[in-house]
Amino acid sequence: MAVFVAIADPVRRGILRILVDGPQRVVDIQRLIADRHPISRPAVSRHLRVLAEAGLVEATETGRERHYRLERAPLRQVQALLSDLGDTDATRPARPPIEESMLDALDTEVYRTRRERRSAATEDAAIGRGSARQDTGTTTTEETG
Numbered sequence: 001m002a003v004f005v006a007i008a009d010p011v012r013r014g015i016l017r018i019l020v021d022g023p024q025r026v027v028d029i030q031r032l033i034a035d036r037h038p039i040s041r042p043a044v045s046r047h048l049r050v051l052a053e054a055g056l057v058e059a060t061e062t063g064r065e066r067h068y069r070l071e072r073a074p075l076r077q078v079q080a081l082l083s084d085l086g087d088t089d090a091t092r093p094a095r096p097p098i099e100e101s102m103l104d105a106l107d108t109e110v111y112r113t114r115r116e117r118r119s120a121a122t123e124d125a126a127i128g129r130g131s132a133r134q135d136t137g138t139t140t141t142e143e144t145g
Contacts, residue, residue, distance in 0.1 A: 003074045006054035011037045012047050019057060019070035026066065 007013055014033050018024060024032070030044045039047075048068055051057040055074040059066045 002054040003056065003077050006051050006056055007078065009047070009050075011039060011043075012051055015044070015047055015051065016056065016070060019068060023060065023067040023069040026068070029068070 007016070011033065014036055015029055018029055018032050026041055026044050026048065029048070030039065030041045033039060033044070048057060048059070052059060052068075056071055057068045058071050059068050061067075
């Protein structure tokens with residue numbers, strides 16, 4: 001589940017996209033992601049820590065620098081889920097397509113509901129105007145005719 005939590009954040013997905021091209025330093029990741037996500041270097045480090053805890057990145061120390069690289073193995077969980085969701089295997093019954101007539105019926109119900117709400121709002125407004133006229137004690141041609 002940690003993989004799904006890690007990739008839920010758009011910044012972390014952006015970092016993974018950057019690491020597809022090869023290992024990068026934190027400063028390089030921050031510079032490359034800055035166009036889409038203005039983010040500080042410490043924030044990039046925190047995101048890298050979450051990705052490392054999920055097993056999605058591996059850090060290698062080179063002198064005083066750390067180079068982060070993508071670990072693809074944990075992404076198999078995501079690929080498996082997507083495969084299951086998109087699988088149109090003949091052994092499983094496929095979901096029937098929505099027929100056009102069903103959408104027409106839905107359209108009719110939406111139109112009817114809107115009309116009923118407008119009608120109710122108009123009646124409420126008319127009732128409100130009628131009581132306001134009675135309060136003033138004046139009559140109009142609508143009330144007398």
